[in-house]
Amino acid sequence: MGVEIRVEGLTKSFGRQTIWQDVSLTVPAGEISVLLGPSGTGKSVFLKSLVGLLKPDRGHIWIGDRDLPYLPEHDLYETRKLFGVLFQDGALFGSMNLFDNIAFPLREHTKKSESEIKRIVLEKMDMVGLLGAETKLPGEISGGMKKRAGLARALVLDPEILLVDEPDSGLDPVRTALLNQLFIDLNAQINATFLIVTHDINTARTIPDNIGMLYRRELVMFGPREMLLSSEEPVVRQFLNARRAGPIGMSEEKDVSELEAESKMGLDVGTLPPIQPQLMPSDGRVRAAQHAPGAWCAAHGVTPPAGSFIDDLGRNWVEEWPRYVAAQQTAASAPGVQPGHPGGAQY
Amino acid sequence: MSTPGIGADQGAGRKGGGGSAALRKFSDGATNVAVKEPGRFFAMVLDTFRAMFKWPFQWREFIEQSWFIVSVTVVPTMLVAIPFGGVLSLQVGGLIRQLGAQSYTGATAVVAIVREASPLVTSLLVAGAAGSAMCADIGARKIREEIDAMEVLGINPLHRLVVPRVFACAFIALFLNGLVSVVGLIGGYVFNVMLQDGTPGAYLASFNAMAQLPDLLQAEFKAFLFGVTAGLVASYKGLNAKGGPKGVGDAVNQTVVITFMLLFVENFITSTLYFQFVPSKGM
Numbered sequence: 001m002g003v004e005i006r007v008e009g010l011t012k013s014f015g016r017q018t019i020w021q022d023v024s025l026t027v028p029a030g031e032i033s034v035l036l037g038p039s040g041t042g043k044s045v046f047l048k049s050l051v052g053l054l055k056p057d058r059g060h061i062w063i064g065d066r067d068l069p070y071l072p073e074h075d076l077y078e079t080r081k082l083f084g085v086l087f088q089d090g091a092l093f094g095s096m097n098l099f100d101n102i103a104f105p106l107r108e109h110t111k112k113s114e115s116e117i118k119r120i121v122l123e124k125m126d127m128v129g130l131l132g133a134e135t136k137l138p139g140e141i142s143g144g145m146k147k148r149a150g151l152a153r154a155l156v157l158d159p160e161i162l163l164v165d166e167p168d169s170g171l172d173p174v175r176t177a178l179l180n181q182l183f184i185d186l187n188a189q190i191n192a193t194f195l196i197v198t199h200d201i202n203t204a205r206t207i208p209d210n211i212g213m214l215y216r217r218e219l220v221m222f223g224p225r226e227m228l229l230s231s232e233e234p235v236v237r238q239f240l241n242a243r244r245a246g247p248i249g250m251s252e253e254k255d256v257s258e259l260e261a262e263s264k265m266g267l268d269v270g271t272l273p274p275i276q277p278q279l280m281p282s283d284g285r286v287r288a289a290q291h292a293p294g295a296w297c298a299a300h301g302v303t304p305p306a307g308s309f310i311d312d313l314g315r316n317w318v319e320e321w322p323r324y325v326a327a328q329q330t331a332a333s334a335p336g337v338q339p340g341h342p343g344g345a346q347y
Numbered sequence: 348m349s350t351p352g353i354g355a356d357q358g359a360g361r362k363g364g365g366g367s368a369a370l371r372k373f374s375d376g377a378t379n380v381a382v383k384e385p386g387r388f389f390a391m392v393l394d395t396f397r398a399m400f401k402w403p404f405q406w407r408e409f410i411e412q413s414w415f416i417v418s419v420t421v422v423p424t425m426l427v428a429i430p431f432g433g434v435l436s437l438q439v440g441g442l443i444r445q446l447g448a449q450s451y452t453g454a455t456a457v458v459a460i461v462r463e464a465s466p467l468v469t470s471l472l473v474a475g476a477a478g479s480a481m482c483a484d485i486g487a488r489k490i491r492e493e494i495d496a497m498e499v500l501g502i503n504p505l506h507r508l509v510v511p512r513v514f515a516c517a518f519i520a521l522f523l524n525g526l527v528s529v530v531g532l533i534g535g536y537v538f539n540v541m542l543q544d545g546t547p548g549a550y551l552a553s554f555n556a557m558a559q560l561p562d563l564l565q566a567e568f569k570a571f572l573f574g575v576t577a578g579l580v581a582s583y584k585g586l587n588a589k590g591g592p593k594g595v596g597d598a599v600n601q602t603v604v605i606t607f608m609l610l611f612v613e614n615f616i617t618s619t620l621y622f623q624f625v626p627s628k629g630m
Contacts, residue, residue: 015375051499077501091496094488105500153500 001288002030002193003064003082003160005050010059012045018217019045023059025212025222031289032187032194033222034204036239037214038248043197044088046214047163050195051083052076063161081109084159084192088166090150092138098125099134102153109157124152128182143170147179155186161193162186168200176200180207181282188281191288201242205229206279209289213239215248226296229275230304237272274307277317286328294318391505391583395513398506405511412515416477420523424472428527431468432534435459440543452545453554456535461562462621465527466569467614473520473574474606478581481512482602485585486595494586504586513578520574524566565621572617573610580606 005027012019019042027033037043048054050061052068061068066079092101102121106112112120125131128148138146147167154162167183168176180203187194198204204211212222215235221228228236238246249258277293280286293309294317296302309317317324439455485508488494494504539545581602588598 048495053495053498073503077498077503080499080501083499085496085499087492087496089492091492093493093496094491108500108502150496 001160001191004029004062005161005193005195006060006062007050008060008062010046010049010056010061012042012049012054012056020214020217020219023214023219025219027193027195028210028289029193030187030191031209032183032196032207033210033212034208035195035197035212035214036199036204038239039199041214041216043199043214044165047085047165047195047197050163051080051085081157082160084154084157084162086147086150086154086162086164086167088169089143090138090146090148092146092149092153094138097135097137098130098141098149101138101149102156105153105157120156121152124155125149127155127186128152144172144175147171151179151182155190158190159192161195164194164196166198167196168198168203176203181279183207184279184287185281185283187289188283188285188287201240204240205276209278209291215239224291224296225278226275226294226302226304227300230272230297230302241273272305274305275309277309277311284328285332286325292318292321292325294321387587388580388583391509391586392579395505395509395579395582398503399510401503401506405507408508409511409515412481412512413519415480416473416515416519417522419476419480420472420519421526423476424468424523424527425530427468427472428465428530429534431464431527432456432460432531432536433538435464435531436535436538436543440539440545444543449545450549451553451557452539452543453536453550453552454557456532456539456550457554457558457562460531460535461528461558461566463614463618465524465531466566466573467610468527468531469520469523469570470573470577470610470614471607472523473516474577474580474610475603477516477519478577478602478606479599481516481578482581482585482588482599483595485509485512485582486588486598489586489588490591490595509578509582509586512582513575516578516581517571517574520570520577521567524570528563528566561621561625565617565625569614569617572613576609576613577606580609 007023007025007027010023011021013021023046035043035046045054049056050068052071056069059069063079063082066075068076068079071079092098093104096104099121102124103117106117106120110117122131122134125134128151130145130148130152133141133145133149136145138149141149151164164183167179171179183194183196184207186192194208196203196207208225210223211225211228213220213228213236220235221231221233229240231237235247237243238248278290294304297304297308311317435456436452439459440449440452443449443452443455485494488508494508497504497507536547536550539550540547584598584602584605585595588594590597
C-alpha cells in the first residue's frame with residue numbers, strides 16, 4: 001500500500017519571484033492524482049520539492065511521520081528510497097546502457113545476486129515493452145523509449161510513491177494512451193501512490209482519482225476527479241476545455257478589458273463536457289483505490305453534465321459499476337479463473 | 348541550498364521605482380558574487396570532505412577519471428613545458444650573462460622551473476584541460492537531470508562523482524608536476540648548452556649547489572593543492588549549471604577563469620609561506 005503525502009502551506013520562490021505560495025494538499029495513499037496547470041506555474045518545481053531536490057521557503061511535506069524539507073541528509077536519502085521518480089526526459093545515465101541504468105538502483109541499494117538483478121530488470125523491461133533493447137545506450141533510442149526506460153528504473157525498487165513529470169510531453173497520442181494505461185495497470189498491481197504532473201487534458205480526464213490545479217502561484221483546487229470535472233470554477237473549466245476565452249492568457253492572466261472584449265464577442269469558457277468514465281486496469285481487476293463512478297457527485301448533490309460516465313460501448317458506469325465489482329470479486333475468488341476484461345462479455 | 352524563511356519577505360516592496368530597482372539589482376548581484384557564491388562553494392567543499400570518508404570509495408570512477416585527465420593533459424603539458432624552459436633560459440640567461448654570473452644559469456633553472464614554473468604550468472593544464480572537461484561532463488549531466496535522478500535514487504552525487512574526480516585531479520597533478528619539471532629542465536639545459544654557449548658542467552654544478560629536496564616537495568604540494576582546487580571548482584560549477592546547453596558553456600567558461608585566479612592566489616600564498624619557513628640553501 002502506498003504512502004500518503006501531506007503538504008502544508010508550502011511556499012517556494014526563486015529570488016524575488018514567488019513560484020507558488022501556501023500550497024496545502026493531501027495526496028491520498030494508493031490513489032492516482034494528477035496535478036494540472038498552465039506552463040510555467042511551477043508544477044515541476046513542486047514535484048522536485050516533494051522529493052527534496054528543492055527546498056521550499058516555508059511549509060511542510062509529511063511523508064508518513066517524516067517532514068521532508070527538514071530531514072538531516074542521511075534520513076533524506078533513506079526517505080527517498082520510498083520514491084520512484086520519472087523525469088521529463090527519463091534522466092537516464094548517458095554512460096550506461098539501458099540494462100545497467102535500470103539495474104543501477106538494485107546494485108546500489110540491495111545485496112541481490114547478479115542473476116536475481118537480471119531477472120528483476122528483465123521483468124520490468126518487459127512490463128514497459130523494452131525487451132531486446134538492453135544493450136542500447138540512451139543516446140541511441142527515441143524519447144518515448146527513454147521515458148519507458150526511466151519508468152522501469154523508477155519501478156525496480158518497488159516504490160511506495162511514484163512521481164511522474166509530464167509523461168505525455170513529446171509522445172504521440174497512441175504512446176500516451178498506452179503509457180496512461182500502463183499507469184493504471186501499475187497502480188492496480190503495486191498500489192503505490194501516484195502523482196502525475198501534466199497539462200494533457202485527456203490524461204487528466206481519464207486517469208486520476210484526484211485532480212489538482214496550480215494557477216497564478218496558488219493551488220486553485222485539489223480534490224476527487226468528479227469535483228474538478230464538474231467544477232464551475234472559470235480557470236478549471238477553461239483549462240479542461242482548452243478554450244482561448246477565460247482568465248488564463250498567453251503570458252499570465254488577462255486584464256479586465258481583454259475579458260470584456262471576449263464576452264462581447266460571445267466567447268466563453270464553454271459548457272462542461274460529460275465526465276468520461278475512468279480508465280480501468282487492462283486485466284479487468286478493480287484497483288483498491290478506485291472510487292465508484294458518480295459517488296462523489298451523488299454525495300455532494302452535484303448533477304454531472306449530461307452523458308457522463310458513459311463509455312464507448314454505451315454502458316453507463318454508474319449503473320454498471322456494482323455489477324462489475326461483484327463479477328470481479330466472484331472471478332477472483334474462483335481459483336483458476338482469470339478476471340474478465342472490461343471490454344469482454346464474461347461478466 | 349536556500350534556508351527556510353528566506354522567502355518570508357517576498358511580495359512586499361517588489362514594485363520599486365526604476366532607480367531603486369536598478370540599485371537593488373546591483374546590490375543583489377554584488378552580494379551574490381561576494382557572499383552567496385563563495386558561501387555555497389565552501390558548503391559544497393565541506394560536504395565533499397565529509398563524503399570522502401564514506402564507504403565504499405568509487406575506485407572505478409577514480410581510475411577512469413585519472414586516465415581521462417592523463418589523456419587530455421600529458422601531451423599539451425609537455426608541449427608547453429619545453430618552450431617554457433627555453434624562454435626562461437633565454438631571458439634569465441641573458442640577464443645573468445650581463446651580470447657576469449654565467450655559470451649560475453643552472454641555478455636559475457631550479458628556482459624558476461622546479462619551484463614556480465612547473466606547478467603553474469601544471470595548474471594551467473589541470474584547470475584548462477581537465478577542469479573544463481570535467482565541468483562540461485558534470486554540467487551536461489546536471490541539465491539532463493541525471494544528477495537529480497541520482498539523488499532521487501538515494502545516491503549522493505558528491506560521493507559518487509565529485510570525490511573521485513577531485514582525487515583524480517590531485518593525483519594526476521602530482522605526476523604532471525614531475526613531468527613538467529623534467530621536461531622543463533631538459534628544455535632549459537638544451538637551450539643553455541646549445542644556444543647560449545653554456546657548459547654542461549657549470550649548469551649541473553650550479554643546479555646542484557642551489558637545489559634542495561624541499562623545493563621539489565613544495566612544488567608537489569602546490570600541484571596537489573591546485574589539483575584539488577581545480578577539481579572542486581569544476582565540480583561546483585558543473586553541479587550548478589542551469590539554463591540548457593548555454594548554461595553548461597557558461598559554467599565551463601567560469602570554471603576556467605575562477606580556477607586560474609584561485610590557483611595564482613594559492614601559488615602566491617604557498618610560495619610566501621615556503622620562503623618564510625624553508626631557508627634557502629647557502630652557496
